[in-house]
Amino acid sequence: QKEVEQDPGPLSVPEGAIVSLNCTYSNSAFQYFMWYRQYSRKGPELLMYTYSSGNKEDGRFTAQVDKSSKYISLFIRDSQPSDSATYLCAMSAERGTSYGKLTFGQGTILTVHP
Amino acid sequence: NAGVTQTPKFQVLKTGQSMTLQCAQDMNHEYMSWYRQDPGMGLRLIHYSVGAGITDQGEVPNGYNVSRSTTEDFPLRLLSAAPSQTSVYFCASSYSRRGNTIYFGEGSWLTVV
Numbered sequence: 001q002k003e004v005e006q007d008p009g010p011l012s013v014p015e016g017a018i019v020s021l022n023c024t025y026s027n028s029a030f031q032y033f034m035w036y037r038q039y040s041r042k043g044p045e046l047l048m049y050t051y052s053s054g055n056k057e058d059g060r061f062t063a064q065v066d067k068s069s070k071y072i073s074l075f076i077r078d079s080q081p082s083d084s085a086t087y088l089c090a091m092s093a094e095r096g097t098s099y100g101k102l103t104f105g106q107g108t109i110l111t112v113h114p
Numbered sequence: 115n116a117g118v119t120q121t122p123k124f125q126v127l128k129t130g131q132s133m134t135l136q137c138a139q140d141m142n143h144e145y146m147s148w149y150r151q152d153p154g155m156g157l158r159l160i161h162y163s164v165g166a167g168i169t170d171q172g173e174v175p176n177g178y179n180v181s182r183s184t185t186e187d188f189p190l191r192l193l194s195a196a197p198s199q200t201s202v203y204f205c206a207s208s209y210s211r212r213g214n215t216i217y218f219g220e221g222s223w224l225t226v227v
Binding site: 004006008041042043044045046049088090101102103104105106107 | 204
């Protein structure tokens with residue numbers, strides 16, 4: 001069983017929809033939770049970063065972490081065609097996300113159609 | 115500011131050949147790492163380095179070597195390429211203190227035939 005599970009989709013939604021992306025994990029030592037966005041043929045770029053449980057909002061994006069359920073979510077409001085990409089959750093058990101020792105989910109392919 | 119630069123972008127190798135994927139960063143980051151990305155597997159850590167002269171293994175290190183002689187460079191060596199090493203490889207770097215931002219390169223597409 002993978003440490004981090006993410007529904008690979010693909011997920012297709014109309015423009016303006018609310019998108020919900022989720023990951024579950026099994027390692028209770030994970031403390032740092034991230035969401036990355038990856039466009040085709042590009043490297044991942046950091047979208048959201050959360051430490052421990054709670055919510056974090058940045059514009060149209062909201063990240064939620066529920067450590068008791070070992071479940072994290074990313075919500076995208078008013079989705080745009082430019083949001084079409086692969087979304088990857090990532091986690092780290094150490095203070096060093098700076099160490100680059102991240103455990104990734106499989107990634108969810110999202111398409112937002114006009 | 116170039117960020118994290120990877121070369122080559124695309125490479126085809128024959129089984130048994132060796133090659134080096136280059137990674138350079140110009141942000142004076144202490145930490146650098148290599149990941150591979152395969153369909154349905156997400157990104158998996160191969161090797162990482164916390165500073166010049168210091169490296170360690172990640173989740174899938176077999177068949178790969180690394181060294182870190184300078185802060186800027188972190189090459190990944192395939193000693194004897196195998197078809198199972200066909201993948202997309204990403205180099206990443208970050209500061210030690212600003213631990214929440216890891217910068218990734220654009221990727222290197224490797225095919226082993």
